[in-house]
Amino acid sequence: MAIQKYDYLIVGSGLFGAVFAHEAKKAGKTCLVIDKRKHAGGNVYCREVEGINVHEYGAHIFHTNDKEIWDYVNQFAEFNRYTNSPIANFRGELYNLPFNMNTFYALWKTKTPDEAKKKIEEQIAGLNITEPKNLEEQALKLVGKDIYEKLIKHYTEKQWGRKATELPAFIIKRLPVRFTYDNNYFNDKYQGIPIGGYNKIIDGLLEGIEVRLECDFFEQRDELSALADKIVFTGKIDEFYNFQFGELEYRGLRFETEVLDRENYQGNAVVNYTDSEPAYTRIIEHKHFEFGTQPKTVITREYPLTAAKGSEPYYPVNDEKNSELVKRYLELAKAETNVIFGGRLAEYKYYDMHQVIGSALVKVRRELGR
Numbered sequence: 001m002a003i004q005k006y007d008y009l010i011v012g013s014g015l016f017g018a019v020f021a022h023e024a025k026k027a028g029k030t031c032l033v034i035d036k037r038k039h040a041g042g043n044v045y046c047r048e049v050e051g052i053n054v055h056e057y058g059a060h061i062f063h064t065n066d067k068e069i070w071d072y073v074n075q076f077a078e079f080n081r082y083t084n085s086p087i088a089n090f091r092g093e094l095y096n097l098p099f100n101m102n103t104f105y106a107l108w109k110t111k112t113p114d115e116a117k118k119k120i121e122e123q124i125a126g127l128n129i130t131e132p133k134n135l136e137e138q139a140l141k142l143v144g145k146d147i148y149e150k151l152i153k154h155y156t157e158k159q160w161g162r163k164a165t166e167l168p169a170f171i172i173k174r175l176p177v178r179f180t181y182d183n184n185y186f187n188d189k190y191q192g193i194p195i196g197g198y199n200k201i202i203d204g205l206l207e208g209i210e211v212r213l214e215c216d217f218f219e220q221r222d223e224l225s226a227l228a229d230k231i232v233f234t235g236k237i238d239e240f241y242n243f244q245f246g247e248l249e250y251r252g253l254r255f256e257t258e259v260l261d262r263e264n265y266q267g268n269a270v271v272n273y274t275d276s277e278p279a280y281t282r283i284i285e286h287k288h289f290e291f292g293t294q295p296k297t298v299i300t301r302e303y304p305l306t307a308a309k310g311s312e313p314y315y316p317v318n319d320e321k322n323s324e325l326v327k328r329y330l331e332l333a334k335a336e337t338n339v340i341f342g343g344r345l346a347e348y349k350y351y352d353m354h355q356v357i358g359s360a361l362v363k364v365r366r367e368l369g370r
Helices: 015-026 067-073 101-108 113-125 135-143 145-160 199-205 221-225 286-290 320-334 353-368
Strands: 006-011 031-035 046-049 052-055 062-064 087-090 093-096 190-192 210-213 228-233 250-260 270-273 282-285 297-306 339-341
Touching: 006 015, 015 031, 015 199, 015 228, 015 353, 052 286, 052 297, 062 067, 062 353, 067 353, 087 145, 093 101, 093 145, 101 113, 101 145, 113 135, 113 145, 135 145, 145 297, 221 228, 282 286, 286 297
Parallel strands: 006 031, 006 228, 031 210, 087 270, 228 339
Antiparallel strands: 046 052, 062 190, 087 093, 250 297, 270 282, 282 297
C-alpha cells in the first residue's frame, strides 16, 4: 500500500502552523498538521467550563493596527468590543494600567498632566542615573521611584525569577506613560476577543486539512519527515537541532484554575499582583473577556517559573547569553532548503498573535511565490 505523500508536514497547530496550512491548501497544496497535544490551536486554545471560554494557556487579547490582519481573522470569527484595561493590586492598593492620569491620581492625587509630569521629573532628577547598568536603573530613569517600587519591581522579578538589578537594562527600553485618563492598555486601532473563543479561528483555518493530535514529531521524526516534501516547524529550534549548542532558556507558567460558585469574583478580566507576595503575577477572570453573565465564574492564577526540560516553554529569555546562542541555531536554520521555521519557539522570539499571523502570511506567500 502506497504511503500518502504531502507537500508540507506542519509541526504544530498553533496560529503560525494553522495559517500556513490554510494558505497552502488554498493554493492547492496538501498538508499534514501534527501536534503533540490533545487539541489543536497551540496556546490560543480555549476550554469551555460552565459555559465560559477559558484561555487555557493564559490570557490572549487580540490587538493590531494592521487592517489586513484584522480582516484576515474576522473571516473566521466575529470579534467583540473587549478593551484590555488591567488593574494592578499592590498590597491591597488598586491602580490602573498602563500608567496614566488615573494611576498618578491614585499615587499622588495629581489632577493635571503638568502636575503628574512634574512629580515624575522630580523623582527622576533626584536619582542622578545617566547610564543605566541594569533593569532597575533603567526603569527608575524612565518613571521614578514610586511607579517603579509599586508597579514594576516585584512584578518583573516574579516574571523573570531574578532581581531587577541582575536583569539587563535593554529589557525595558521604554515604559508607556500616558498623561490622559485612558485605561486602554493597547494603542492599537483594532482590539477584541473572538465571540465564542479562539477555537473558532483555529477550526476555520484548519477546515478540510488533515490533523493528527497526540503526535510527537521527535518520537517519529524519520517516519514523519518522509511523508512530505517540506517541513514547516514551529517547535523549539534548539530541540530540532538536538540541543547541539546547548539549551535555550525559557520562562514557564503554572496555572491554577478554579470554578467559583459566584457570578463575579474581581470585576475585571485581568488583575496584576505587583508586590512580591503572592507568588502569582496575575488573576484572570475569563468570563469578563466576553462580558459573560453566567451564574458561576472561572479564575486562573498565573505563577511564573523556569521552564524545565520537557515542560511547556512560554517566554524566551532574551539576555545576552541566549541571544548569542540562538544566533548559532538560526544560522543552521538559514542553510535549510526543505525546512521552514516559524513562530515563537522556532524563532526564539516573543510574538503577539497578530505578529505570528503576519509572519506566517509573509513566509507562506514567499514559499508559494505570491
